[in-house]
Amino acid sequence: MTKNKIHTVVENGFLTNSAIAELLAVAAEGAKMPLQKALRRASRKAILWPEEAAILLAERRSLTELPGVGPHLSRLIREWIEAPPLVPDVPKIRCSFLTLPEARSVLVKKPSWGSRLKGDLQMHTVWSDGSGTIEEMANAAVQRGYEYIAITDHSKGLKIAGGIDENQLRQQETEIANVNAKLKANGNSFRVLRSIELNLDPHGKGDMDDKSLRRLDVVLGCFHSALRRKEDQTARYITALKNPTIQILGHPRGRIYNFRPGLEAQWQRVFDVAAELDKAVEIDSYPDRQDLSLDLVKLAKKAGCRISLGTDSHDPLQLRFIEFGLASALLEEIQPERILNFMPLNDLLSWATSVRQREGRRTRRERD
Ligand SMILES: [Zn+2]
Known part of the structure; x- marks a missing residue:
């Protein structure tokens, strides 16, 4: 992950949207169409999710509330949140993007x-x-x-x-x-x-x-x-x-x-x-x-x-x-x-x- 003031892998013990965005993008690289497209799209949309997915889950709400997330991706993201995988180093093409909850927590x-x-x-x-x-x-x-x-x-x-x-x-x-x-x-x-x-x-x-x-x-x-x-x-x-x-x-x-x-x-x-x-x-x-x-x-x-x-x-x-x-x-x-x-x-x-x-x-x- 980038060494920004915002560090985003697992914060306060939960997987952030920023980390989920990266995991989605990496998953897309190994996926076939049309799943590949859905994963890429969800990765991009994750920047704009208004709430942290992990918090949503803790509140027993459905992850499908989040833009770009259907039943399949919802299961995938739930698994990641419950057992956080290692998030690889973020490549430059996705590096240093704030998510909306991060931006709001600053403001x-x-x-x-x-x-x-x-x-x-x-x-x-x-x-x-x-x-x-x-x-x-x-x-x-x-x-x-x-x-x-x-x-x-x-x-x-x-x-x-x-x-x-x-x-x-x-x-x-x-x-x-x-x-x-x-x-x-x-x-x-x-x-x-x-x-x-x-x-x-x-x-x-x-x-x-x-x-x-x-x-x-x-x-x-x-x-x-x-x-x-x-x-x-x-x-x-x-x-x-x-x-x-x-x-x-x-x-x-x-x-x-x-x-x-x-x-x-x-x-x-x-x-x-x-x-x-x-x-x-x-x-x-x-x-x-x-x-x-x-x-x-x-x-x-x-x-x-x-x-x-x-x-x-x-x-x-x-x-x-x-x-x-x-x-x-x-x-x-x-x-x-x-x-x-x-x-x-x-x-x-x-x-x-x-x-x-x-x-x-x-x-x-x-x-x-
Ligand atoms: Zn322009």
Whole structure:
């Protein structure tokens, strides 16, 4: 198991969900279809089980209450809990993921942390590959007590995720203005921010016209290609951070639980550049991403760079995933002033403006 602050094999004498997730993944490796698929799926879902399976069992409840668990897996997991097997070392592809009960046990110790949260800075809508409208996302965020959200649909280069072009982005701007006007008319000062998940090529270059990006409140840049390269990618990250059109680098590693381990880089150097440019790196809080992972959050803290929290929600219910990002930042003791989402709206917007102005000066200087 990883040597994290959260250690997860057998805690207080019981087998944790984290250990069960690993046992399920290992069992999948030796299983035939369709069981293999069910085991892999349950392993991934175990991250989001709201309660420890062992506690459920102790309360004589059925394990089939847990997402992804049918009668067969329920028997298997019960056997593991009753006689815990040895959990092998977790491979990198599944390493350093918090489960929901772990994240909650971190947050419950410091309730003031979660109450600082003012918004969520990554989510998708029906404009690209999400299933909620902008208004539905905004209403769900208002329900959570937020003051703002950023709508970050995919940009045009990411066709597979329904990326939007400059024209659609302009139409989206009108829809956002209408939603904001409606909220205001109802006496709500909540604000929907215009943003985008700008698709960066492996050289850190975006796929949208600079002029249309300048109209946005904030721009998140992300890699979606060449994510399985084995060699060091430091140069790619540094050029991406130096792309003057972005202020936040989203899901930096590009890892996905039990699917892709993500890229390698000299992270301290990458975060130093982010800090120097006053840009933010994201903790993508989607359960099977959790990217930055805890080890990298620790390095980002050391560099002193800004942190952005985003759920990468694809429907309104997924806004709850923010607990993973909040817990990661708290575990690694990120200073609250460094977290964008803890800022009042006006401070957040002035930060984005000042980054843009500095980038303007820097690129002019480098050109001359
Ligand atoms: Zn993405």
